[in-house]
Amino acid sequence: MINRQAVLEAIKEFVTDHFPTLPVDRLETMRAGEVVQQSLELVELVLHLEEKLGIEVNINELGENLITENFGALADELVRSEQGRVRGGKSGEKSEVTGD
Numbered sequence: 001m002i003n004r005q006a007v008l009e010a011i012k013e014f015v016t017d018h019f020p021t022l023p024v025d026r027l028e029t030m031r032a033g034e035v036v037q038q039s040l041e042l043v044e045l046v047l048h049l050e051e052k053l054g055i056e057v058n059i060n061e062l063g064e065n066l067i068t069e070n071f072g073a074l075a076d077e078l079v080r081s082e083q084g085r086v087r088g089g090k091s092g093e094k095s096e097v098t099g100d
Helices: 004-018 039-053 071-086
Strands: none
16 A cells, blocks of 8 residues: 655655756655656656556546645545555545545
């Protein structure tokens, strides 16, 4: 299972490697759309997260959130999504046990 900090570290690594002039001190509050300007960069970000975190990111599931949310919210969404998979449910559905 992944945690929020691991997701943020993976995003920070991607941003540092691909956009070295961007300050990462406010990474959590930066919108992905402020950083990722091309669809190829978005694909590279998703592939990077999958490789570093050992997860499968469902782009269709996250939809516009990949671009419109800030990186902190995106990290939260990826953690929730992975928790849903681990529980055996589909992300986006409420768990009958926890209501999450």
